[in-house]
Amino acid sequence: MAAAGIPFDPLRPLQNQKALVTGANSGIGEACARALGAAGADVVVNFVTRPEEAERVIGVIQQQGSQAIAAQADVSREDQVQAMFAEMLKAFGTIDILINNAGLQQDAAFEEMTLKQWETVISVNLTGQFLCAREAVREFLRRGVVPAVSRAAGKIICMSSVHEVIPWSGHVNYAASKGGVMQLMKSMAQELAPKKIRVNSIAPGAIKTPINRDAWNTPEALKSLLRLIPDQRAGEPEDIARTATWLASDQSDYITGATIFVDGGMTLYPGFATGG
Numbered sequence: 001m002a003a004a005g006i007p008f009d010p011l012r013p014l015q016n017q018k019a020l021v022t023g024a025n026s027g028i029g030e031a032c033a034r035a036l037g038a039a040g041a042d043v044v045v046n047f048v049t050r051p052e053e054a055e056r057v058i059g060v061i062q063q064q065g066s067q068a069i070a071a072q073a074d075v076s077r078e079d080q081v082q083a084m085f086a087e088m089l090k091a092f093g094t095i096d097i098l099i100n101n102a103g104l105q106q107d108a109a110f111e112e113m114t115l116k117q118w119e120t121v122i123s124v125n126l127t128g129q130f131l132c133a134r135e136a137v138r139e140f141l142r143r144g145v146v147p148a149v150s151r152a153a154g155k156i157i158c159m160s161s162v163h164e165v166i167p168w169s170g171h172v173n174y175a176a177s178k179g180g181v182m183q184l185m186k187s188m189a190q191e192l193a194p195k196k197i198r199v200n201s202i203a204p205g206a207i208k209t210p211i212n213r214d215a216w217n218t219p220e221a222l223k224s225l226l227r228l229i230p231d232q233r234a235g236e237p238e239d240i241a242r243t244a245t246w247l248a249s250d251q252s253d254y255i256t257g258a259t260i261f262v263d264g265g266m267t268l269y270p271g272f273a274t275g276g
């Protein structure tokens with residue numbers, strides 16, 4: 001929805017908007033970057049390693065008729081995040097949408113987990129979301145609402161996980177980071193709503209990406225995974241990307257502080273389908 005009198009193209013609901021997607025050269029981040037581009041946004045494709053993959057994503061977005069550039073930055077490093085935002089503002093002038101997606105797993109049995117494994121996961125998955133959100137919010141506040149572009153001064157979408165609520169043995173660093181993302185998102189949403197900044201999360205379930213390949217790439221693994229998913233299929237990155245596009249658009253203008261679970265029912269306690 002654009003302001004009265006300004007044409008709104010339902011096929012390109014993010015026309016004239018500038019988006020940054022972190023961790024956008026593979027998996028869920030890549031799908032979000034492509035979907036936002038297809039919806040009309042110009043996209044910064046953030047990556048840490050494998051620049052050739054970022055270039056590939058940029059090529060796809062450009063073919064869809066939007067602009068795209070790559071920006072290398074480790075989201076857990078304040079200096080690198082600030083340099084990436086400076087690059088984005090120079091290239092695109094502003095930011096309207098941040099998809100806080102970059103994240104990783106470093107799994108270990110609890111008693112064997114090293115401080116390094118704990119700190120790496122918390123700093124990328126949680127501190128990284130804080131650092132990127134803070135830079136985005138600074139620009140949203142500087143620029144304010146531009147009615148011809150969006151009803152909001154800015155939109156932040158935090159990539160959380162079903163593990164913001166489901167405890168996860170062998171992954172305490174990851175589950176703790178996503179529990180942290182939940183309160184980071186909600187507290188930001190509460191603080192920033194009066195400034196017309198919307199902050200929401202998507203909590204993916206088991207989506208087929210490199211992060212969890214071992215959980216779905218053999219028939220035995222998939223069978224065991226599907227016991228946790230009432231919908232009986234593993235998700236695709238596009239399931240998340242469609243939700244992200246909608247949450248970034250004015251179609252969801254009255255939604256802030258929400259976590260949308262896109263998980264085929266994984267959070268519905270599937271063990272109770274036959275027990276209890």
Ligand code: BGC
Pocket residue numbers: 105160161162163204205206207211212215
């Ligand atoms: C994790 C995946 C896992 C899924 C469901 C995600 O957040 O990154 O490895 O398959 O949650 O457990």
